[in-house]
Amino acid sequence: MEVTNMNVMQELQEKVKAEIKQAVVKAKLAAEAEVPDIILEKPKDKAHGDYATNIAMQLARIAKKPPRQIAEELTAQLDTAKVSIKQVDIAGPGFINFTMNNQYLAELIPAILNEGQDYGTSDSGAGQRIQVEFVSANPTGDLHLGHARGASVGDSLCNILDKAGYKVQREYYINDAGNQIDNLALSIQARYMQALGKDFPMPEDGYHGPDIIQIGETLAEEHGDSLVEKAEQDQLVFFRTYGLQVELDKLAHDLKQFRVPFDHWFSETSLYDENKIVPAIELLREKGYIFEEDGATWFRATAFGDDKDRVLVKQDGSYTYLSPDIAYHKNKLDRGFDKLIDIWGADHHGYIPRMHAAIQALGYNADTLEVQIIQMVNLFENGEKVKMSKRTGKAVTLRELMEEVGIDAMRYFFVMRSADSHLDFDMDLAKSQSNDNPVYYVQYAHARICTMLKQAQEKGIDWCDYDASLLQSEKAVDLLKKLGEFTQVIADAAENRTPHRVTQYVFDLSAQLHSFYNAEKVINQEDLMATKARLALMESVRITIANAATLIGVQVPESM
RNA sequence: GUCCCAGUAGCUCAGCAGGAUAGAGCAACAGCCUUCUAAGCUGUGGGUCGCAGGUUCGAAUCCUGCCUGGGACGCCA
Known part of the structure; x- marks a missing residue:
């Protein structure tokens, strides 16, 4: 593939590699087709020059000669001047070290000054179309620490992919259907009633966050007790719609402020409205991966290496989370992406095999979907781990952190560590205006x-x-x-x-x-x-x- | 019990499509501001790369087993 807009350094490295390969052939150490990919690496020790290759060791078996002898024969055939090499050394077990003529570095500055904001851009991704879905937190409460890490890593990855020549779409999947939204409605109802001074219990799996209390109070102020007069069903529809709107607006606002933009917000409900779920299940049925048992409809995930088969339609006729999710991923694939990346929290890793199974059942390679797992974040304040409770809604939110710590420090800290490492987030350090x-x-x-x-x-x-x-x-x-x-x-x-x-x-x-x-x-x-x-x-x-x-x-x- | 992630300096972590003497920050110690911002720089000390085997010319890196910490194993989402 023709690579344009190539960096000065990459261009030089390619030239050096080509020259080494040519020297191998010239020295009759191996036929052209036999030559392994030349690996040029940057030695850890500056004394070993700018670049080193282990090709002599790799060729030992093919050429049936000791590595150091191969290195001698190879370097004798190198046209060093042609590729800005100042000095060649053979070292250790057979490394060939190159010290470059530094004049080539002078070309770098005009290139950077000319490219400006575009410096760093390449087309190494060759225009591959990648969709990245991340955050996708339920619209039932505030974004917390884990979401903040997911948002930071996801956004940075998208920026990087984009700069490296991939075509990226950033998507947020809104879980606006299913039980959790019913619970949202019930929770708001309870908080509204409580705001009116009535003794009204929170639902079993209700959302206890302060944001829900606030919604209840706002509704009480704006509507007085007029909502109580509505029929129960109408009330819940109202609370549901209203709550979703408030929560979604808040999510979008917080993420925007956190400098995390999305190209597309995809509603789970739209999969129901546009009748996408039944056809997706039927497609799997046609392919023979669906069966009925115990009054439920099952997906034969074990056919693709999952631990167990998975329920798609429950006994009561409603869907499990997996059903719309399969329809959703089918929809993404239908949109023509070459690769899907889902960024999930570590607590969802058990979900990966069944999703990969679904992707394969739909007729795609498993690696069409790549799941990046973001490990957990522990918050430390005053040297102590801050306990968080989902039940009581007591958790440090993205919003609070932005106000207290600042966006720059957060964004930096959340992508400072490898995503598959647990992260200790030190509030005091992030806040400190010090050289630490x-x-x-x-x-x-x-x-x-x-x-x-x-x-x-x-x-x-x-x-x-x-x-x-x-x-x-x-x-x-x-x-x-x-x-x-x-x-x-x-x-x-x-x-x-x-x-x-x-x-x-x-x-x-x-x-x-x-x-x-x-x-x-x-x-x-x-x-x-x-x-x-x-x-x-x-x-x-x-x-x-x-x-x-x-x-x-x-x-x-x-x-x- | 099965699966995933982690285990590297006192602490927090890089390095892991095998390569030469294992790195950084913080902490400790010793220095550097009449000179473009000291939120900075320079230097010193600090390691059985969890343990045990294996593959290899060569293993922190790959394979197997074990130990420790965290997470996941729903007709929840």
């Missing part, structure tokens, strides 16, 4: 650069005619190399669905900026040419930090 707080560390790096650029401007330094080849100090070269990794970091994070890599990258880049800042004075009127080159470097770092921060939903200030 990593989000400030990144923001401070950006603000520092802005200050320097501003001062240069005030001093009338126009650096348009910079010469990037003047950047030869160790710290400057390290920064350049780090900048060059950005596009690949995003592509990797997209492919592996690991948004936390971007957080780590922006932290590392910020660390190198701070280190550079302390080692070198950027603006030096005595040496204008070097100053201009450094200013161009600073602007390139600024752009890259800003782009990375944007991907994880963190804003970067111009001053702090």
Whole structure:
């Protein structure tokens, strides 16, 4: 596939790989078809050069020679000048280490300055159409900590996929049908009655959150006791519709404020209204995966490796959660996505096998649906784990956290760790305006650069005619190399669905900026040419930090 | 009992399509502000990568078993 818009560094790596492969063939170590994919990696130890390959070890079996001998024969055939290689070393058991001619790095700055906000973009996803469904919290209460992590990870992943050349659609599945909505109506009814001073019990599985109490009070204020006169059924329909509207508006508002946009809100009820559920079940029946037993209708999930078969239609004729969910996933697939990603909380992981079974029963490969599990969040305050209770509705909400902690710190903290790791969210650290707080560390790096650029401007330094080849100090070269990794970091994070890599990258880049800042004075009127080159470097770092921060939903200030 | 996630420095975690001497932040200790923001930098100490086997030239990384912590195993959603 033709890859356009390729990063300077990636282009160079591809050239080096091609040259190595050619050398293997030239040295008659292996036939062209036999040569394994050349792996170029960045050695951990700087002393081992810029890139290393283990190809000599991999070829040992094919060429039937010791790795170090293979390395000798191979490197003799390399045209190093052609691909900017300054030095080649053979080390250890047979690694071939390459030290690059740093001149190529000078091309990076004009590329970054030119691309600006688009720096980091690639088409490594080749336009694959991916739909990501995330958050999808029931509209029966406030978003809590777990949803906040899901929202942060989901949104960041979407941003990253988008930047890496995938076509992404973000969707929220609204569970506005089923028992929980009936319970919502009953809960609101109880709170409304209570607000009127009546002794009215909450339903068995009612929602005890403060938001429901508020709804009851609002209704009491606006309608007095006029709603009591309605027939029971009419009352519940009213409470249901009203409650859904209020809860949904609140969810949408909170998520928007949290910088988590959705392209599409999909209503579960629409599956009923548009008669999507019966045909989906019938389709499975035609394929032979449906049977009747004990007065219920079952899906033969065991045919696809699930532990047990699953009920779709209960004895009382109503659907289980799975039925509309199968119809929903069929609907998504009918919309033509190449891949579906569902982001679920860890407590739903047991649901994965049956959903994969359903996908296969519908005639798709299991891996068409990818489920990303977000592990649990523990909240710590004053060094102690904060207990949460769903029953009493006592839980820390997304809204409270936004007010208390701030959006930037939250977004950063929630994608700081790998999603399949449990997360300890330290309120005191997230709130602290100190150097302990990593989000400030990144923001401070950006603000520092802005200050320097501003001062240069005030001093009338126009650096348009910079010469990037003047950047030869160790710290400057390290920064350049780090900048060059950005596009690949995003592509990797997209492919592996690991948004936390971007957080780590922006932290590392910020660390190198701070280190550079302390080692070198950027603006030096005595040496204008070097100053201009450094200013161009600073602007390139600024752009890259800003782009990375944007991907994880963190804003970067111009001053702090 | 079955399944999923985790177990790496005192603490919180990276690293896990096998690679060279296992990293970062915090905490500890020692330094750096008449110089572009010290919310910063520099340095030191700190490890049986849960345990035991196995595969491999090479394992924190792959396989098996076990231990510990968390979660899931509904005709709930």
